[in-house]
Amino acid sequence: MRKEFRAGLVCPTAGLAPGVTQANLIALPRDWAWDMLLYGQRNPQPCPVLDVSDPGVPSTVLAPGADLRTDLPLYRIWRDGALVDEVPDATAAWRDDLVAFLIGCSFTFETGLLAAGIDVRHVTAGCNVPMYRTNRNCRPAGRLHGELVVSMRPIPADRVADAVRISARYPAVHGAPVHVGDPAALGIPALDRPDYGDPVEVRPGELPVFWACGVTPQAAVVASAVPYAITHAPGHMFVTDVPDSRYQV
Amino acid sequence: MRKEFRAGLVCPTAGLAPGVTQANLIALPRDWAWDMLLYGQRNPQPCPVLDVSDPGVPSTVLAPGADLRTDLPLYRIWRDGALVDEVPDATAAWRDDLVAFLIGCSFTFETGLLAAGIDVRHVTAGCNVPMYRTNRNCRPAGRLHGELVVSMRPIPADRVADAVRISARYPAVHGAPVHVGDPAALGIPALDRPDYGDPVEVRPGELPVFWACGVTPQAAVVASAVPYAITHAPGHMFVTDVPDSRYQV
Incomplete structure (x- = not known):
């Protein structure tokens, strides 16, 4: 690649x-x-x-x-x-x-999600993952400050626990989700208008699950x-x- | 305290x-x-x-x-x-x-070892944990370089797997052991003469188990x-x- x-x-x-x-x-x-x-x-x-x-x-x-x-x-x-x-x-x-x-x-732990039979919507759809700025601030360091950015994957309600368990085993690649289910609580007004990447469909019976995202330093740059x-x-x-x-x- | x-x-x-x-x-x-x-x-x-x-x-x-x-x-x-x-x-x-x-x-994960019924020898003996310089070099960073320092706990052979499993859950406090059983392979000539702390008894049926140690920066200072x-x-x-x-x- x-x-x-x-x-x-x-x-x-x-x-x-x-x-x-x-x-x-x-x-x-x-x-x-x-x-x-x-x-x-x-x-x-x-x-x-x-x-x-x-x-x-x-x-x-x-x-x-x-x-x-x-x-x-x-x-x-x-x-x-x-x-x-x-x-x-x-x-x-x-x-x-x-x-x-x-x-x-x-993206690193998506292989584990797929292996467990959990659909990764942006992979299936052939588009980029949706990412959002949130209302949560990172802890500043020197002159750097900024908000947390998250990625979102829609997960069937009965697989959320599996998605947490699998991703939690990879703390060096963001680990477990930071939030499950409520975009408004993160200050995200509309899932279909991501700040970065492409929107994906959230189907009935699925919850939007949010993971910390490595675009966070770009928000700090701004x-x-x-x-x-x-x-x-x-x-x-x-x-x-x-x-x-x-x-x- | x-x-x-x-x-x-x-x-x-x-x-x-x-x-x-x-x-x-x-x-x-x-x-x-x-x-x-x-x-x-x-x-x-x-x-x-x-x-x-x-x-x-x-x-x-x-x-x-x-x-x-x-x-x-x-x-x-x-x-x-x-x-x-x-x-x-x-x-x-x-x-x-x-x-x-x-x-x-x-010391942080020793609570977990004790809760699992694994004796932590230096705690039982009321002395300091034995620590050793090794023949393994850390990856240098700028002007800092130096060898890995390890702590040692004698663990019964049938509890080594438990000790690994329990400590591995705490990667931020050194996590799983770096070595099990062979001091010579780490360049440690004698377990009864630690470089820091106190010696402890290794009893028949026990293996010396070595964890990475936070005294490593002091070895780098030297x-x-x-x-x-x-x-x-x-x-x-x-x-x-x-x-x-x-x-x-």
């Missing part, structure tokens, strides 16, 4: 390369790296840090030989907290002072007016070489 | 305040804080970071109202990688540029010649207000 993305393929990564861990990317100037690493420590459910690069080095122990500037399907470029570009190759936007953080992604950042585009993740089992407890 | 330690009581903390989380302390100059936080991210089994203070602020969200300079039973003061003092009160040694890290401690640090004395932990269940998965 990394080779195809490097060659120009652009698509969401849910359901691709099942069995290996996927990761969110956020690369920030060195001067902001302490704030980001501490933001991850203080908010481990939305921001579980799987690896941190050395400054300016676009590589990771999670996938030796991969290039973080080219091997994701789609990138977002941010200046002063504003989205300024979306590109399939971030080489021109890369800087020598950037520290790259790879953050766990809930709220905190970070001077410069490169991130993945929501749902367009970095596919690592690490088997899911590494993060199973 | 914190009040008694503040008043001058000095003793190891294993078995005290059962049901709440205990923590290792390492306070480093701000200039070294990035290295330490990254060392924790890269070595989460020995160095699971539970909280990080703001520079110069000797308090923690893990125990509102506590003073990290006085509320541990015994402290170690380090200069240029050498142990220079051991004191029951670190107020005079505190500096405004110190960032305090609280790191998970295996190996990396950190210019200044304040830590807890091994086995003399910070008792938090956080119930063990917070860290159970």
Whole structure:
């Protein structure tokens, strides 16, 4: 998949390369790296840090030989907290002072949900997962602050416990849901208008289940007016070489 | 317990305040804080970071109202990688540029072992847990490097699986053992001469079981010649207000 993305393929990564861990990317100037690493420590459910690069080095122990500037399907470029570009190759936007953080992604435990016979709607529908900003603030760290972002999967009421149990075994990729059933309690006005990704159908007998999402650092980039950042585009993740089992407890 | 330690009581903390989380302390100059936080991210089994203070602020969200300079039973003061003092009160040694890290401690899951009827030898014997430097190096982070330190508990062969299962549920306080049964494979020449703490008897039918230990950052202070640090004395932990269940998965 990394080779195809490097060659120009652009698509969401849910359901691709099942069995290996996927990761969110956020690369920030060195001067902001302490704030980001501490933001991850203080908010481990939305921001579980799987690896941190050395400054300016676009590589990771999670996938030796991969290039973080080219091997994701789609990138977002941010200046002063504003989205300024979306590109399939971030080489021109890369800087020598950037520290790259790879953050766990809930796509990782979808393999376990599917294996248990739980439909993952956005995979079945062939679209991106719906993601929403919430009314819950993360614990600030230095200059970084912002709200929790969640992903949503509709789960049949009689499988909610299974979905919790299965995802809870993967705390490094967001773990158990943060909320079950009531979008309004999270400040989400309408499920059919996600802030990121695509809407999916919630069928009768299903509950919307919300997991912490690795787009949360992008919300912090906006709220905190970070001077410069490169991130993945929501749902367009970095596919690592690490088997899911590494993060199973 | 914190009040008694503040008043001058000095003793190891294993078995005290059962049901709440205990923590290792390492306070480093701000200039070294990035290295330490990254060392924790890269070595989460020995160095699971539970909280990080703001520079110069000797308090923690893990125990509102506590003073990290006085509320541990015994402290170690380090200069240029050498142990220079051991004191029951670190107020005079505190500096405004110190960032305090609280790191998970295996004493936390001993409550679960005891509840399952597994004898915790150092608690029964009323002594400190034995701890050993190993031949395994941690993954370096910036200027920090050093070997893994482990704690050891003798476990009856027919309860080893239970001890693994119970401790594995607490990854934030070192989780499952790193090794079962063979001290030589970890480079430990003699179980009766621990590098820290007290020796305990390993009885016939028992295996020595080794868990990653929060003294590992102190080994890094030595190996990396950190210019200044304040830590807890091994086995003399910070008792938090956080119930063990917070860290159970």
